[in-house]
Amino acid sequence: MTETSLFENAHIVLRDNEFHGWVAVNGGLIVDMGEGRAPERGTDCRGDILAPGFVELHTDHLESHLRPRPKVDWPTRMSIVAYDAQMVASGITTVFDSVRVGNDADYVPKRNEAKELVGEIAAAAKEGVLRARHRTHLRCEICSDDAIESAGDVMGAHRVDLISLMDHTPGARQFASIEAWKTYYGGKSGLPESQLQTLMDRKHELFKKNYTIHRAALVAMAHQNGVTIASHDDTNLEHVEESIADKVRLAEFPTSILAARLSHQAGISVLMGAPNVVRGGSHSGNVAAEALARDGVLDILSSDYVPASLLMGAFGLAHRIEGYGLPRAICTISYNPARAAGIQDRGEIAIGQAADLVRIMQPDRGPVVREVYRDGVRVF
Numbered sequence: 026m027t028e029t030s031l032f033e034n035a036h037i038v039l040r041d042n043e044f045h046g047w048v049a050v051n052g053g054l055i056v057d058m059g060e061g062r063a064p065e066r067g068t069d070c071r072g073d074i075l076a077p078g079f080v081e082l083h084t085d086h087l088e089s090h091l092r093p094r095p096k097v098d099w100p101t102r103m104s105i106v107a108y109d110a111q112m113v114a115s116g117i118t119t120v121f122d123s124v125r126v127g128n129d130a131d132y133v134p135k136r137n138e139a140k141e142l143v144g145e146i147a148a149a150a151k152e153g154v155l156r157a158r159h160r161t162h163l164r165c166e167i168c169s170d171d172a173i174e175s176a177g178d179v180m181g182a183h184r185v186d187l188i189s190l191m192d193h194t195p196g197a198r199q200f201a202s203i204e205a206w207k208t209y210y211g212g213k214s215g216l217p218e219s220q221l222q223t224l225m226d227r228k229h230e231l232f233k234k235n236y237t238i239h240r241a242a243l244v245a246m247a248h249q250n251g252v253t254i255a256s257h258d259d260t261n262l263e264h265v266e267e268s269i270a271d272k273v274r275l276a277e278f279p280t281s282i283l284a285a286r287l288s289h290q291a292g293i294s295v296l297m298g299a300p301n302v303v304r305g306g307s308h309s310g311n312v313a314a315e316a317l318a319r320d321g322v323l324d325i326l327s328s329d330y331v332p333a334s335l336l337m338g339a340f341g342l343a344h345r346i347e348g349y350g351l352p353r354a355i356c357t358i359s360y361n362p363a364r365a366a367g368i369q370d371r372g373e374i375a376i377g378q379a380a381d382l383v384r385i386m387q388p389d390r391g392p393v394v395r396e397v398y399r400d401g402v403r404v405f
Contacts, residue, residue: 033068033069079116080366081120086330086332119160186366188255199311282312298334302334319346325358
């Protein structure tokens with residue numbers, strides 16, 4: 026863009042303030058803003074909210090496009106394009122694509138699957154067919170036998186921006202409740218009770234064999250490559266101390282208020298699922314995201330398995346918690362995730378920042394994304 030564009034008559038949400046006014050964009054950047062009437066005519070936002078583009082750090086949703094049904098593999102390029110469009114339609118202008126490495130009960134990847142998928146996303150972005158900015162998040166199943174090899178294959182071939190250290194051993198972390206583990210994995214795998222017990226025994230064996238060695242190797246690999254590290258499902262003091270020692274910067278989905286408090290106090294950004302806010306609690310029976318927000322230790326929301334939940338979750342915090350406010354709520358899906366991931370040029374409406382903007386209307390039944398702009402150009 027070579028000419029200045031104006032967004033006028035908008036309810037503008039900054040990091041720590043909100044006002045009715047206008048925003049000017051030039052060259053893909055925010056160059057000016059002000060309260061009240063704009064200096065000249067521009068895009069009339071009709072009083073709608075104008076917020077910074079959302080930054081998504083952990084979404085599993087690409088998987089549902091690649092495998093929309095059990096044993097159904099959808100064409101990779103079309104899956105990526107459809108997934109990208111859904112992200113942008115949800116207000117997400119920067120997305121960390123969560124790509125799993127390591128076998129699990131509900132996921133047995135093909136050889137080099139993760140490396141090839143990351144390559145396909147990069148190729149699609151280079152060709153200009155994607156609307157959002159894409160970065161890579163490797164979700165590493167620590168205890169699986171192939172975790173180190175698979176992660177190394179991806180890091181050796183492509184840029185990786187974030188890794189999360191996942192342990193889904195029955196009886197620990199997210200699945201402290203064995204029954205919750207059986208419900209989750211039984212539903213995903215379709216295995217009967219007798220085979221679930223065999224799987225449980227196998228996962229306990231893998232934990233003893235691989236957890237300590239693999240975690241240390243993944244942490245070392247991340248630090249060598251300048252990759253941000255996220256813990257996953259920390260529950261107790263021991264878990265948080267391990268995260269601190271590993272120089273973790275993000276605590277994804279802590280399962281207890283203790284782990285969230287300790288992480289936050291240590292300067293580790295606490296991330297929770299927006300579906301948890303929308304539903305009013307965790308589907309696994311763990312701590313509620315809203316409880317962490319009320320306690321002052323929630324930093325970031327992630328859409329997890331429902332892209333549209335980011336907007337719904339942020340507005341839920343703003344409306345349900347007295348004094349929380351819309352600017353603080355919007356920061357959980359824009360400024361905070363951007364800065365936690367080391368991104369400095371977007372995530373807020375401020376002069377010099379990328380003109381990634383979301384126009385939001387507020388009908389009676391909840392907020393709706395009306396328009397989305399990336400670098401000042403409309404992409405939805």
